[in-house]
Amino acid sequence: MSLIEIPHPADPVVTVRGLTKAYGGRTVVDHLDLDVHAGQVVGLIGANGAGKTTTVEILQGLRTADAGDIRVLGLDPVRDADTLRPQIGSQLQSSGLPDRLRVGEAVRLFAGPRATGGDRLLEQFGLAHLRHSAFAGMSGGERQRLFLVLALLNKPRLVILDELTQGLDPAARREVWSAVAQLRDTGTTVLLVTHELDETELLCEHVVAMREGRVLDQGTPAELVSRHARDVTVRFGLSPADITSAADTLQELNRLPGVSGVTRDRGDVVIRGTREVIAQVGAWLVAAGGPVPADLRVDIPDLEAALLTLLDADHADHVGRSGHTDQMGAAS
Ligand code: ATP
8 A cells, every 4th residue: 555645747846946055155056957756766966075965955944045946845945944844754864863762762753743654664664573672773774764764754745865875785775775666666756865876777767967066967867878878898808828819809809890999908808889799799709619708797888887977077078167177086
């Protein structure tokens, strides 16, 4: 059963135009536009210090913008804070609870007038058996799942999650991802701030890539990958017998359709190009007659490659425009 009413996808949940924020004269969010529609899971990704947390804190009325038109669920986050806050469920980067607070007590403490189904949420996120456990004794994954329960308790119309899986081990990350996937499947609108790009690819249908307060590009993960990280890489080691003819091998591979470059990396041959290269190199290896190298590796472009390309391009552009070396670096 769905815990939250499934909203109409056309409903705007967040509409931001020209959001600008400076600290001490330094602009950290720079004319940002953002749209989040009902039922979407939207990811904010980008370099450290890109202004992601500042943006989501402004959306919750926790900080004030210097300029911009900001509507969250049709309301002004500062002027209408009292009406808006209960409709947003959030887990902030700096979330914490008193060490001795027990799970069941936390649920009762955070429950507002709209709260329903605390027990059901604990059940849903695998925490029911910890109802009498203190926060201090919980693992990282359990704590993050508790923050999700607390964020959902008051039937929010928008859920904001800031670096939800930071510092979790791989198994705990997967537990939390599956909890967020459950949210997505019930039609909850989620704004996710994250550096975990596998998380973003798995959970988000729309991604906004930011650097230094600006949106570099946005779209589905697949759109960003196809726009900014088209190349695949095929890599394998040369056997000692092949080393002597390596130059010929490189030339032959370079002539294959789709190949944009072939290089040597220590004992490996590295071939870059379009996806066609995978089949072409496979066919070339078969035609060469030897065994297919056991260390053959294919790297398909992903969101991480796309983001790195975007950040590098923007960094180069910035250096070009300002004519000096930027101390921040591209993906610091
Ligand atoms: P990260 O991914 O590292 O968490 P972020 O994209 O969430 O970064 P913000 O936390 O929004 O970025 O910070 C944007 C910039 O604003 C950073 O350079 C940060 O140092 C600065 N900043 C944030 N809060 C304050 C503050 N209260 N006073 C001064 N500067 C601040």
